[in-house]
Amino acid sequence: MIEKIEVRKVGSCFDDNGITLSDLRNVNFIYGANGSGKTTISKIISKPSSFSVCKVTWKNNTDLKSVVYNGNFINENFYQSTDIKGIFTLGKESHDAQKEIAFKKCEIDKISDEIIKLTQTLEQKKNESITNENEYEENCWKIKQKYDQSFQDAFSGFRNSKRSFKEKCKQESKNTEQLFTYDELKTQSNVIFGSIKEKISTLRKINYEDLNKIESDPILCAKIIGSEDVDISGLIKRLNNSDWVKQGYEYYKLSDGICPFCQQQTGEDLRTQLEEYFNDTYNQQTEKVKILIQGYLAFVDSALLQIASILSNGNQFLDSTMIEQQERLIEAKYQTNRTRLDGKIKELSNCIKLDSLINEFNIIHETINSANKKIVDHNNLIDNIAQRKKILISQIWRFVATENSINYKRYLEKHNSYEKAIIGINGTLQTKYTAQKRINGEIQEIESKITSIVPTITEINKILTSFGFLSFKLIEANERGYYKIIRDNGENAKDxxxxxxxxxxxxxxxxxxxxxxxxxxxxxxxxxxxxxxPISSLDSSVLFIVSNLIRGLIDDVRAAKGYIKQVFILTHNIYFHKEVSFCKNRSGTNKLCDETFWILRKKGSISQIESYESNPIKTSYELLWQELKYHTERNAITIQNTMRRIIENYFKILGHLGDDDLINKFDSEERVICRSLMSWINDGSHFVNDDLYVDSSPDTIAKYLKVFEKIFELTENAGHYKMMMGNIDLKLPTV
Incomplete structure (x- = not known):
C-alpha cells in the first residue's frame, strides 16, 4: 500500500514546497473544500508516472493497482460510449472455484511475505558487503598515505581516489615480481624517477596552405560596378559613383517609387534601369567578395587561437619568444587588412591589396618543426629506460601487496561469504517470483472459466429498484462483455x-x-x-446508501477481507464525511491505528494539509438532532440511523444504558412498542445489500418518534429532549 504522497508544483493549488501525506494507513479520510486540490491528489494516486515532480512511496516498494472514483472515471466509463464495459465477477454458482482462488491467493500472500523478508535480507547482505568494501578501502588508503611521499611516481593515477587505489591493490594481490625492502625500493626510485621525465606530445602544426590563394585573389582588386549596357550606366561611369548609387538604390527600393535624394516621384523606367544595372553578374561578384572575406577572417581568427594554445602549452623545447613576435606581427597586419576589407565591402568599386601574412606563418611553421624534432629526440631517450621504470613500479606494488596481505585475506573471506549469500538469495527470490507468476496464471485460468457479468447486472438492478430508481435498468448488450442502460419500454436510456x-x-x-x-x-x-x-448531485437518501456501501468496504479492508488493501476518501461534504467515517469501535474521538484524518485547506491561493490525531470533522450531536427536527423535509430513510446515533451517544455512551435498560423503563403495555422501536431503528440503520427494502411510512415514523420522546421522559431527560428539539412542536400523535 501507499506509505507517503508528496505533491509538488502541480495544478494551481500547490507550489514548490507542496504538501506531504506521510505515515498513511489502510483507511485515510481527507476533508477539503472544492478547489483545494483533492482531485489532483486522486489523479497522482491513479497515475504517479504522469506527475514527474510528485512522488508516491509504496510499502516495501511494491506498487498495487489504483482504482479511482472521480470525474475522470465517470467520463471514461459512462459518457464516452453507447454501451458500458461489463464487470466480470466470479458468480455465486462458482463457490468451489472461489474457495480455490482464495486458497491460491493465500499462497501468493505467503510467497509475497517471503519475498519481502528475502528482499530485506538481501539488502542487509548488500549493506554488509558495502561495509566490508569500505573497511578494506580505508586499510588500503592508510598504506597509500604511509608510502605516498616515497612512491608517488609509482602511485601515479591512483593517488586521488580511494576506490581506484583499492581496486589496484586487489589487482596487485597476485603480483609475483621480485620482493625488495622499502629502503632498496626507495633508493632505486630516487635514481630512476628523479632524472626521468614523462614523454611529451609533439606540437600540432598550423595549416595555412590556402592563405596565399586568398590574399592574391583578383577579386580584391576588381572594380565591381553595374552593367554598362544600361542607359544610366554612362552617367554613373562619368561621375564614378557606382557605390553611391548602389546605396541610394537600396533606399529607393523601400520608398515606393520616390527618389530618396530629391523626394520626387520617379518613372518606372528608372527602376527598370537600376535593376538592369545591378544585375546578376554584379550580385555574384558581390557575393564572391563577401565569401572571400568571411573565409579570410575565419582562418586568421582560428590561426590566432591555435597560436595562443601552442604558447599556453609551455613546451620546454619551443622558442616561445619567436612565436610571440610573429603573433604580434600577424595581429598588427590583420587589423590593417580588416580595415581594407571593410572598405571593400562598403565600396566594391575600390581596388585593395592585403598585407601578406605568409612570411610570419612560415617562421611559425619552421619554429614548430624545430621544437617537434627536439621532442622526438627527448621521447626516444625516455624509451630506453621505460622498461626499467615499468619493472620498478611493479616491484613497488609487490611490496604494497605484501604489506596489505592480511587485510586482503580478511576482506576476501567476508566478500566471498556475502557474494555466496547474495547469489543464493537472488536464486531463491527468482524461484519465488516464478511460483508467484505460476499461481497467478492458475488463478486467471480458473477465473476465465467461471467469470460472468450477469451477477453484476442482477446486483445493480436490485439496488436501483430498492431505492426507487424504477425507470431504467441494466441489461446485457449485444456485444459480449458489455452492459446497456434501457428504459421500461426498451429504449436506450443512457443519454x-x-x-x-x-x-x-x-x-x-x-x-x-x-x-x-x-x-x-x-x-x-x-x-x-x-x-x-462520490456524492455530488446526490440527494440525502442516496448519500446515506453510498456512505453505507463505502463503510462496508472499509470494514472489509480492516478485516483483511477481499482484494482491497487501502482506501482513500476525499470529500467536501461534512455530512457525508461524518457518515462514512463513523465507526462504533472507535474509542472516544481518537483515531484508530489503521486510519488517518487530514484537512486540506487553502491559505491564499496555495493549499496546505494538516493531519489530526482524532476526527477533525466531529460526529456532531447537534447535527443529529437537527436531522430529527427537520425529518419531514428530508428523506425518511435516514431517520432510523439518526435515532440510533442519538440513543447510542446519549444513553449508551454517556449514560451506560443499553437497549434493555431503556425498554424496561416502560410499562408492560408500552414496553412492546419500545422494543419494536429499538428493532426498527437498528434494522434501518444498517444496510444489507441482499435484503434491503424501504418501508418507512409517515404514520410509522410519527409513532416511533413519540416513543423516542417518551424514552427521554421516563429516564428523566425530558429537559434535554426539549432543549435539543428547540421546543418545536412536531405535532406527533399520542401513542
Missing part, C-alpha cells in the same frame, strides 16, 4: 438520465467494479481504492 441518476449508477458501477474487473483475468488483483467526492 436521458438525470445528473443524479448518472452519478448514482456510475457509483454503483464503480462499487461493483471493486468486487470484479473489466478484465476477466484480473478479478482477484489486489488494489487501492480512492473515492474523490
Amino acid at each position: 436521458t438520465l438525470s445528473e443524479g441518476e448518472k452519478t448514482f449508477i456510475t457509483f454503483l458501477y464503480f462499487y461493483h467494479l471493486l468486487k470484479g474487473s473489466n478484465d476477466a483475468d484480473t478479478i482477484t488483483t489486489d488494489k487501492i481504492v480512492v473515492f474523490d467526492d
Whole structure:
C-alpha cells in the first residue's frame, strides 16, 4: 500500500514546497473544500508516472493497482460510449472455484511475505558487503598515505581516489615480481624517477596552405560596378559613383517609387534601369567578395587561437619568444587588412591589396618543426629506460601487496561469504517470483472459466429498484462483455438520465467494479481504492446508501477481507464525511491505528494539509438532532440511523444504558412498542445489500418518534429532549 504522497508544483493549488501525506494507513479520510486540490491528489494516486515532480512511496516498494472514483472515471466509463464495459465477477454458482482462488491467493500472500523478508535480507547482505568494501578501502588508503611521499611516481593515477587505489591493490594481490625492502625500493626510485621525465606530445602544426590563394585573389582588386549596357550606366561611369548609387538604390527600393535624394516621384523606367544595372553578374561578384572575406577572417581568427594554445602549452623545447613576435606581427597586419576589407565591402568599386601574412606563418611553421624534432629526440631517450621504470613500479606494488596481505585475506573471506549469500538469495527470490507468476496464471485460468457479468447486472438492478430508481435498468448488450442502460419500454436510456441518476449508477458501477474487473483475468488483483467526492448531485437518501456501501468496504479492508488493501476518501461534504467515517469501535474521538484524518485547506491561493490525531470533522450531536427536527423535509430513510446515533451517544455512551435498560423503563403495555422501536431503528440503520427494502411510512415514523420522546421522559431527560428539539412542536400523535 501507499506509505507517503508528496505533491509538488502541480495544478494551481500547490507550489514548490507542496504538501506531504506521510505515515498513511489502510483507511485515510481527507476533508477539503472544492478547489483545494483533492482531485489532483486522486489523479497522482491513479497515475504517479504522469506527475514527474510528485512522488508516491509504496510499502516495501511494491506498487498495487489504483482504482479511482472521480470525474475522470465517470467520463471514461459512462459518457464516452453507447454501451458500458461489463464487470466480470466470479458468480455465486462458482463457490468451489472461489474457495480455490482464495486458497491460491493465500499462497501468493505467503510467497509475497517471503519475498519481502528475502528482499530485506538481501539488502542487509548488500549493506554488509558495502561495509566490508569500505573497511578494506580505508586499510588500503592508510598504506597509500604511509608510502605516498616515497612512491608517488609509482602511485601515479591512483593517488586521488580511494576506490581506484583499492581496486589496484586487489589487482596487485597476485603480483609475483621480485620482493625488495622499502629502503632498496626507495633508493632505486630516487635514481630512476628523479632524472626521468614523462614523454611529451609533439606540437600540432598550423595549416595555412590556402592563405596565399586568398590574399592574391583578383577579386580584391576588381572594380565591381553595374552593367554598362544600361542607359544610366554612362552617367554613373562619368561621375564614378557606382557605390553611391548602389546605396541610394537600396533606399529607393523601400520608398515606393520616390527618389530618396530629391523626394520626387520617379518613372518606372528608372527602376527598370537600376535593376538592369545591378544585375546578376554584379550580385555574384558581390557575393564572391563577401565569401572571400568571411573565409579570410575565419582562418586568421582560428590561426590566432591555435597560436595562443601552442604558447599556453609551455613546451620546454619551443622558442616561445619567436612565436610571440610573429603573433604580434600577424595581429598588427590583420587589423590593417580588416580595415581594407571593410572598405571593400562598403565600396566594391575600390581596388585593395592585403598585407601578406605568409612570411610570419612560415617562421611559425619552421619554429614548430624545430621544437617537434627536439621532442622526438627527448621521447626516444625516455624509451630506453621505460622498461626499467615499468619493472620498478611493479616491484613497488609487490611490496604494497605484501604489506596489505592480511587485510586482503580478511576482506576476501567476508566478500566471498556475502557474494555466496547474495547469489543464493537472488536464486531463491527468482524461484519465488516464478511460483508467484505460476499461481497467478492458475488463478486467471480458473477465473476465465467461471467469470460472468450477469451477477453484476442482477446486483445493480436490485439496488436501483430498492431505492426507487424504477425507470431504467441494466441489461446485457449485444456485444459480449458489455452492459446497456434501457428504459421500461426498451429504449436506450443512457443519454436521458438525470445528473443524479448518472452519478448514482456510475457509483454503483464503480462499487461493483471493486468486487470484479473489466478484465476477466484480473478479478482477484489486489488494489487501492480512492473515492474523490462520490456524492455530488446526490440527494440525502442516496448519500446515506453510498456512505453505507463505502463503510462496508472499509470494514472489509480492516478485516483483511477481499482484494482491497487501502482506501482513500476525499470529500467536501461534512455530512457525508461524518457518515462514512463513523465507526462504533472507535474509542472516544481518537483515531484508530489503521486510519488517518487530514484537512486540506487553502491559505491564499496555495493549499496546505494538516493531519489530526482524532476526527477533525466531529460526529456532531447537534447535527443529529437537527436531522430529527427537520425529518419531514428530508428523506425518511435516514431517520432510523439518526435515532440510533442519538440513543447510542446519549444513553449508551454517556449514560451506560443499553437497549434493555431503556425498554424496561416502560410499562408492560408500552414496553412492546419500545422494543419494536429499538428493532426498527437498528434494522434501518444498517444496510444489507441482499435484503434491503424501504418501508418507512409517515404514520410509522410519527409513532416511533413519540416513543423516542417518551424514552427521554421516563429516564428523566425530558429537559434535554426539549432543549435539543428547540421546543418545536412536531405535532406527533399520542401513542
